[in-house]
Amino acid sequence: MEDPAHPKRPVTVADVAKAAKVSKATAARVLGGYGVVSVQIKDQVMAAAAALEYRPNELARSMSTGRSGIIGVVVGDIENAFFSLAVRGISDAARLAGFNIIIANSGEQLDAERSAVDLLIGKRVDGLIVTPARCDRLDHLQHVRRAGVPLVLFDRAIPELDVDAVTGDDREAALTATRHLIGQGHRRLAYVSAMDAERGGLTDIALISNSAVRERVEGFVSALTEADLPNPLHSVRLGATDQHQTDAVMKRLLSEISPPTALLASDSLVGLRIFKSLQSLGLSIPQDVSMISFLDADWTSVTVPPITIVDQRVYELGKLAGERLVARIERTPLSVEHLRVTTSLVVRGSVATIGR
Template identity: 85%
Template sequence: MEDSAAPKRSVTVADVAKAAKVSKATAARVLGGYGVVSDKIRDQVVAAAAALEYRPNELARSMSTGRSGIIGVVVGDIQNAFFSLAVRGISDMARLAGFTVIIANSGEQLDAEISAVDLLIGKRVDGLIVTPAHCDRIDHLRQVRRAGVPLVLFDRNIPELEVDAVTGDDREAAIAATRCMVEQGHRRLAYVSAMEAEGGKLADIGRISNSAVRERVEGFVQVLTEAGLPNPVHYVRLGATDQPQTDDVVKRLLSDSAPPTALLASDSLVGLRVFKSLQSLGLSIPKDISMISFLDADWTSVTVPPITIVDQRVYEMGKLAGERLIARIEQIPLTAERLQINTTLVMRGSVARVGP
């Protein structure tokens, strides 16, 4: 009696060819997606493959075609809705082009990012999309370039690397949000970020290694300087990496001799933490303090009042990054450039007018 528990033999290209009544070479062309065959023959092979439940040997296909059909993506924090939306956009674009996506999470830690890049290169990915944790420590990304693997940066820009980068218009977005608060009479404004920094205070904008954060802080400071407000970096606070740290950042801000009357949160996770911190202190938005957050995350529209946000159109950013990488994989001649997606300030009820 045949052992029903015995493993089933893998269906081969030869099996499909026999069932479709074509040569093995013709079946391989159809299943591998290369070469030219008639529609009738293609339909025969596809039907036979489906009937036999044929599954391609990806390693063998990569050896014969020089491609794995896989795109690697390294993001900063998959828990952050920003990166979740981006990955959805990348994955949707990749699927349409016939690629599979492998996702790695760096946690915004350089060592984890380097390990993830090495692992994905070892998997023979056809291209990489990376959100660099530090824009000033890029030897591993230079190695990707030297290996000839197409690379697209996401959310962060490194001009000296001479690769495509898909970002938001970070400086202009921060200018619009800050200007909104200034126009409502606010003169003491804080910027809160999860970027780690010794002591939690900003010493030198130019040394911020995350290009997105740096450009947002530059936009924030520009508006305060233009408004003639003294010491515009005084209320720029870093280190809101988790809820306890954010609680500490907010408490120190509010214990200042002249506490801020408005806050700009650098991303939706920071914004939610800041919101919870203010709630725990019994403060009301915008009666006691005004607030704007980056990203139209779900939580921002269900609070009372809803939070004014910078709509970053992250899904579109992800689709554009995927599209650009696929163009590079297909060797379409393009000049390396920074592709910026415009943001929009969506006014809700979290910014109050103060003063006369």
């Protein structure tokens, strides 16, 4: 039994070579997967490695081969089902190509994102997939490019950076969802987002630093404008960052002289918070308030009624981002692209028809 106070030292290539009765250089060639050796020698070395429970030194291997076999992924909020499902798609694409992934969570904080990127670059990852917390702060991402590390942006695009981005068709998705609400007779609508609220509310869409949020707000506002509904920016409500803040946002909204009859939630976490807020206020969906949420999260199909959602095809988004990064790592000749995955509206029971 191993003494915890004196743990067994790691097995080295030299140990494997000695057990296999070959030179250290020959064992290194077999274990590193390079060079030419006979089948018999290869079998001897692999059998010795298995018997000794040899584990390769990934850092040493990356220094000798120039590859770590690892992809770094920095997401905004792993608690959000959107990112969890996206990471699964990225991971599946990476694994098929022979890569593992390291995941870091920024919490949508720029400083945490910068630290995660620096850490992953230090780990010699072969490439990075990043969901930028802000699309107007590029210094750390420009550093990734200068370091020669392939980079793909996920869910948000920064055209000035000149790297691949994989996103949904956010503007079109919000436009379609809002038109559906208007088509069901709703004239008083609100878009509710977890984006931090600026003092005095939203006055200029162009100032939104998150490209996905900005495009969804653009789609929402465009639908209200084309329907000649008044003051569309007033209908965009920010600050639903947790349940307490969402409760406050909902109370302010519903206490207005002309409260909204329908809500569009910016993502599934916000949608669930809105659902809970309405429940706590004793309001029913869709009898009192109709709603649509982005993302086909599990909770949206088990509520009563089930929630109409924007299906973002998140697994496909993640898989496409992973495949794109692998292509960049393998130096496949490709032009820089902003790849958009189309969404669809799944109509369930959370939107009432009014005024007819």
